[in-house]
Amino acid sequence: MKENSSDGFDSLFVKKRSGTKYIILIILFSVLALTSIYTYLSVGSVRDRMKTAQDQAIGSPQINSSLFTQLKEKAWVESRLKMASGDSIGLSIDLEQHRIQLELKGVVLLSSKIRDASISGFFRKMDGNVYFTMFGTPLTIQQFKLSIPKNSFKIVEAPKDTIAALAAIDAAMKKDSLKDENVFWTVKLDRKFDLNIQGIDSISEAHNKYKFGKGFEFERNLKNITSSFQHILKFSKPSYTPEILISIPENEAKAILRALPRKAMVTIKI
C-alpha cells in the first residue's frame, strides 16, 4: 500500500515537472518566433525604404558614374547657393571634410569640426541618381526632438518697488550659469531620414554618454521596444528611418540648435 502510494506520488511529480518544461519551452519558442517575425518584418521595411528611394530617383537625369565626385561637389555648392538665397539661417554638413556650418545668406556664422560621425548603411548603398535625389537640393527640417529647450523664454513679473527690484538683481547674479546639460537633438528631414546631433567633449564620450539611460537615448530605446511589440501584435512592418549621427562640441551643438529656425534648410554632402 505504502509502495503504491509512493509510486503514484513520484509519477505525479514527474508529470508536473514535464508540464513545467513544456510551458518553458512554449515561452522560449514564442519569444524566438516573435523575434524571427520581427526580424523578417524589419528587413522588409528596409527594402521598402530602399524601393521608395529608387522610385523617387527614376526619371532624373542620368549620372555619369565616372564623374560622380565632381558632380557631387557641384551639387553641394549649388545646394549651398540655394540656401544662401533665403533669409533664414541654414545648416551645411560636409561629412567628407568633417565640418558642420551655420550659414546665413552665404556667410559662415559658425564652423565646427565633426568629432565623430556615423551613417546608416542605406546611404552607402546609394548610386549617383539616388544620391542626387536625396542630397542634390537643400533639405528642409520637418520636426525637432530635443533634450534641451530650443529657446527657453522666461516670464518675469515686474517688481513692486525698488527693494524687490534689487533683490531680483541679486538673485540673478547668484544664479549658476554653468548648467550640466546633455545636448542631443534629432531632426526629421523632408526626405524621410533623421539627422541626430549630440554634444560631446571627447570621442569616448561620443560612444558612451548616451548609451546607458542618460535620458534621451533611454527614452528612444524604450519607445523602440514598445513600438516593436505593437508591430508584432499587428503583424505590420516597422518603419525604417535611415540616420546620420554627428558628434560635435557641446556648446556648438547648443548654439546650432538655438540658431536654427523650425523649418530650416539643411545641405548635406556624404
Add this chain to the structure above:
Amino acid sequence: MIRNFFIYLAVLVVGILFFASMVLFVIPAFQESTVALVGLSSGSSGSGEEGNDKASIEVDISKLEKKLDSFTPTNAYMVVNTSDNHFFLYKGRKLIRDGICSTGKNEKLVSADRKYEHDFYTPFGVRKILRKSTNPVWKKPDWAFIEDGLPIPSANDPSRWETGTLGAYKLEIGDGYMIHGTIYKRRMGMSVTHGCIRLLDDDLEAVYKTMEVGSKVYIY
C-alpha cells in the same frame, strides 16, 4: 506552485530581455547588413550628361564657389553668437578681433497689473549699422522703470536721460537694438541684456572704428 510561478516569471523576464536586446542591438545591426541592404541603384545611371566632362564640371564648380564667396562682405562685418555670448569682428574676410559680449536674456517682463509686457531678446538674422555716435545718452524706455519697480514718468521727464550707461560709443542696428558699452562689467559673457549687444570698452572701440554705417551684423 510558487516555485513554478517564479520559474515561469524568470523565463518570461529572460525572454523579454532577449527580445529587447534583439530589437535594440541585433535587428538594427541586421538591418544595416548586406542581407537587408540590397544594392540601392535607380537603374538609370550610365554615361549620360552629354557635354559634361571633368574639366567643364570643375570650371562650373569654380564659378559657383566664386558666386557663393561673393555673399561674404569684403568690408567689415560682425558675427554675434548669443548662445556663448561671443562676438567675432571681420575685415576683408579676416578675423581681426573676437571677445565676450552680453546679449538678450530671453525674458518677458510683465507688469503686476498685466497691462504692460516687454520681450527681452536679441533678434537673430542679419542687420546693418544704421547710425553711429560717441558718448551716447540713453533715453530710458518705460520697461527700464517697470523693471526697477519705479513709476513710469512722462515721455520727456529728466529722469529718463542717463549718461555713461551705454559706454563711450553706440552703433544702432534698428528696432531700438544697439551695440554699446556697459557699466555692468561683471555680467559680461552672460545673457543679461534687454536685447542690445554689450561689449567691453576696448572691444567696443575697435568695433566702432572698424564698422561703418551699412556694415552687416550677423546674429545667431
